[in-house]
Amino acid sequence: MNIKELDQTYVAGTYARFPLQIVKGNGSVVTDEKGKEYIDLGTGIAVNTFGVSDEAWVEAVIAQLKTLQHTSNLYYTEPCARLAHMLCERTGMKKVFFSNSGAEANECAIKTARKYAENTYGSARQHIVTLKNSFHGRTITTLAATGQDTFHQDFLPLTEGFLYATPNDCDEITRLLSQGNVAAVLFEVVQGEGGVNPLDHSFVQTMVSLAKEHDILLLADEVQCGNGRTGELFGYMHYGITPDIVSTAKGLGGGLPLGATLLGTNVQDVLTPGSHGSTFGGNPVCCAGAINMVSRLDRTLLDEVKEKSNFIRRELTGVRGVKSVSGLGLMLGVETEKDAGEIIRLCMDQGVLVIKAKNKIRLLPALNIPWDLLKRALSVLKEACATET
Ligand SMILES: Cc1ncc(COP(=O)(O)O)c(C=O)c1O
Known part of the structure; x- marks a missing residue:
C-alpha cells in the first residue's frame, strides 16, 4: 500500500484530506512526495509561525531535546517557568497553566471561570456565554462552547451551561449578560473557523463594560488569532481590552503541541493543587521552542x-x-x-497551498514569509479567482 492507502485504511476517517502528501519543507515552501514544491499560505492552520523547520526554533528544540525531554509536572523545569514569565511580562497576566492543545487551553479557561463563580457566587452563576459561529475545540465541553449546531449533532448530550449570543448584536449580549446567571463570556476577537470575521469594536466595548458592571469574566480565545498572527502579540490587543483569561495554542508551539491559559489578576489563584493538571503540559521541549517563538515576536x-x-x-x-x-x-x-x-x-495545481474557512479562502502565511514568495502566491491566487471554469 502507498501512504494514501495506508492512511485511508488505518487512520480514523475524521479528515477529508487533500490528495497531497507533504514530505518536507523549508520556511514557506513545502514539498510533496513527487518533489513538487508549494508556497504554503496555510502554515498547518496557523501553527508554523516562522514556516517549516525554522532554523532558530529547530536549534532551541533540539538543544532541549538533548538535555531533558520530559519530567511530568511533579518537578520544576526551566523552560516552563521561563515561558510563563515571558508570557506574563508581555501581557500583564499573572499566571499560566500549560496544556497541549487549543481545546485543552479553553477547557482550563472554562474550569477556572466556573470555579471562580462557584467560589464567589455559589451556584448562582453556572452559565458561560459564547458567540454563534464560534469555534472552541472538539472535546465535549469545548464543542458545547462552540456556537455552531453542525458540530453538536451526533454527540449529545454535551456539557450543559452554555448560552449563545449573536456576534455584534449589542442588544442580545446586553440581555444575556444582565440576567445574573452568567460567570463568563468566551469569544474569539477574530472568528477563524467561522469565516475570519473580526468582532466590531463597539460590540467588544459593550461586552467589556457589561462584564465589568456584573463581574463577569472575559475569556479571550486566542488559539488561532494569537501569537503575532494579527500584527499584535494577541488579537485582543487591537481592541484595547484586558481579558481575565487568555487561552492560546497553535502558533505558540510553532509546530509542537502546546496550549497555554493565561490567568489575570482576579483569577490567578483560583486553580489550586489538584484542581487541574496535565501530564505533558509545559513539556520542556515544547516550551523551549515557544520561548524562541515568543522572543522573536517583537x-x-x-x-x-x-x-x-x-x-x-x-x-x-x-x-x-x-x-x-x-x-x-x-x-x-x-x-x-x-x-x-x-x-x-x-x-x-499551480503550487500554492491555501485553506478554507466556511465559504472563504483563508490565508494564514508564516509571519516571516519572504516578500517574493508572497507576491508569487498572490498572483496565483488572483489568477485562480479570476479564471472562468
Ligand atoms: C479559536 C480556536 N479555538 C480552539 C481551537 C481548538 O484547538 P485544537 O485543535 O488545538 O484543540 C481552534 C482550532 O482550530 C481554534 O481555531
Missing part, C-alpha cells in the same frame, strides 16, 4: 505582519472574482465568486 516583526496584511488587501481588492477581504494581520478571509474548494484546487 515590534519589528509585528509591524511587518501589518505591512504584509495591507499589501495582500491592496492586491486582492478589486480583483475579478474577489468579493471581499476580511480579517486582521496575516489571518485573512477572501470571499470569492467561485466556490472556495475550486480555488483551492486551482492554486494547488
Whole structure:
C-alpha cells in the first residue's frame, strides 16, 4: 500500500484530506512526495509561525531535546517557568497553566471561570456565554462552547451551561449578560473557523463594560488569532481590552503541541493543587521552542505582519472574482465568486497551498514569509479567482 492507502485504511476517517502528501519543507515552501514544491499560505492552520523547520526554533528544540525531554509536572523545569514569565511580562497576566492543545487551553479557561463563580457566587452563576459561529475545540465541553449546531449533532448530550449570543448584536449580549446567571463570556476577537470575521469594536466595548458592571469574566480565545498572527502579540490587543483569561495554542508551539491559559489578576489563584493538571503540559521541549517563538515576536516583526496584511488587501481588492477581504494581520478571509474548494484546487495545481474557512479562502502565511514568495502566491491566487471554469 502507498501512504494514501495506508492512511485511508488505518487512520480514523475524521479528515477529508487533500490528495497531497507533504514530505518536507523549508520556511514557506513545502514539498510533496513527487518533489513538487508549494508556497504554503496555510502554515498547518496557523501553527508554523516562522514556516517549516525554522532554523532558530529547530536549534532551541533540539538543544532541549538533548538535555531533558520530559519530567511530568511533579518537578520544576526551566523552560516552563521561563515561558510563563515571558508570557506574563508581555501581557500583564499573572499566571499560566500549560496544556497541549487549543481545546485543552479553553477547557482550563472554562474550569477556572466556573470555579471562580462557584467560589464567589455559589451556584448562582453556572452559565458561560459564547458567540454563534464560534469555534472552541472538539472535546465535549469545548464543542458545547462552540456556537455552531453542525458540530453538536451526533454527540449529545454535551456539557450543559452554555448560552449563545449573536456576534455584534449589542442588544442580545446586553440581555444575556444582565440576567445574573452568567460567570463568563468566551469569544474569539477574530472568528477563524467561522469565516475570519473580526468582532466590531463597539460590540467588544459593550461586552467589556457589561462584564465589568456584573463581574463577569472575559475569556479571550486566542488559539488561532494569537501569537503575532494579527500584527499584535494577541488579537485582543487591537481592541484595547484586558481579558481575565487568555487561552492560546497553535502558533505558540510553532509546530509542537502546546496550549497555554493565561490567568489575570482576579483569577490567578483560583486553580489550586489538584484542581487541574496535565501530564505533558509545559513539556520542556515544547516550551523551549515557544520561548524562541515568543522572543522573536517583537515590534519589528509585528509591524511587518501589518505591512504584509495591507499589501495582500491592496492586491486582492478589486480583483475579478474577489468579493471581499476580511480579517486582521496575516489571518485573512477572501470571499470569492467561485466556490472556495475550486480555488483551492486551482492554486494547488499551480503550487500554492491555501485553506478554507466556511465559504472563504483563508490565508494564514508564516509571519516571516519572504516578500517574493508572497507576491508569487498572490498572483496565483488572483489568477485562480479570476479564471472562468
Ligand atoms: C479559536 C480556536 N479555538 C480552539 C481551537 C481548538 O484547538 P485544537 O485543535 O488545538 O484543540 C481552534 C482550532 O482550530 C481554534 O481555531
